Amino acid sequence: IAGITQAPTSQILAAGRRMTLRCTQDMRHNAMYWYRQDLGLGLRLIHYSNTAGTTGKGEVPDGYSVSRANTDDFPLTLASAVPSQTSVYFCASSDSAGGPNTEAFFGQGTRLTVV
């Protein structure tokens, strides 16, 4: 089934630990995104990538890093997790060739708890 796959589905992580959230898409979309969802704040953009080999910062990039070695994969790394990074993380992709009217497709989310 075409779409976006995130792993893990959920994780409890000790503060100070390093963690990589994985995201893979099979739609050959150029653009990929990481959002975090927090109650009362909606979804906020962490990092994005317009195409393989390029990345950019979103609204809330601090404490996170990303890489885009190929079209399909867009991992998000927390170098040293802190409790404020407890959130639900969504990976998304869109066909950037379609312009800003193109909808984004979302993964099922990763629920991360930092203790």
Added chain:
Amino acid sequence: AQKVTQAQTEISVVEKEDVTLDCVYETRDTTYYLFWYKQPPSGELVFLIRRNSFDEQNEISGRYSWNFQKSTSSFNFTITASQVVDSAVYFCALGGLLTGGGNKLTFGTGTQLKVEL
């Protein structure tokens, strides 16, 4: 800067009632796109509709309808004859361009809709 406001945090209705979810946006762009997404209890985000700033025609899809009014910067979503399966969090989002391409979505804080029997 772009901003989306969904003032209704939570709405509860009885099944078969009509319900309208409000969305007000701010943008300096002359061309922009608006979206609605649904997040059911299972957690995934489901795309419902997009509308560009040049098209103010209302749209109806089954029990769903959308009212876009540029004069008031609003893009409201109405569910007619609501059903329990409509219970979800609904997000309004404003699309804008990222540097070099790609579409950044600015989301509202969401409206939790509860439809009860």
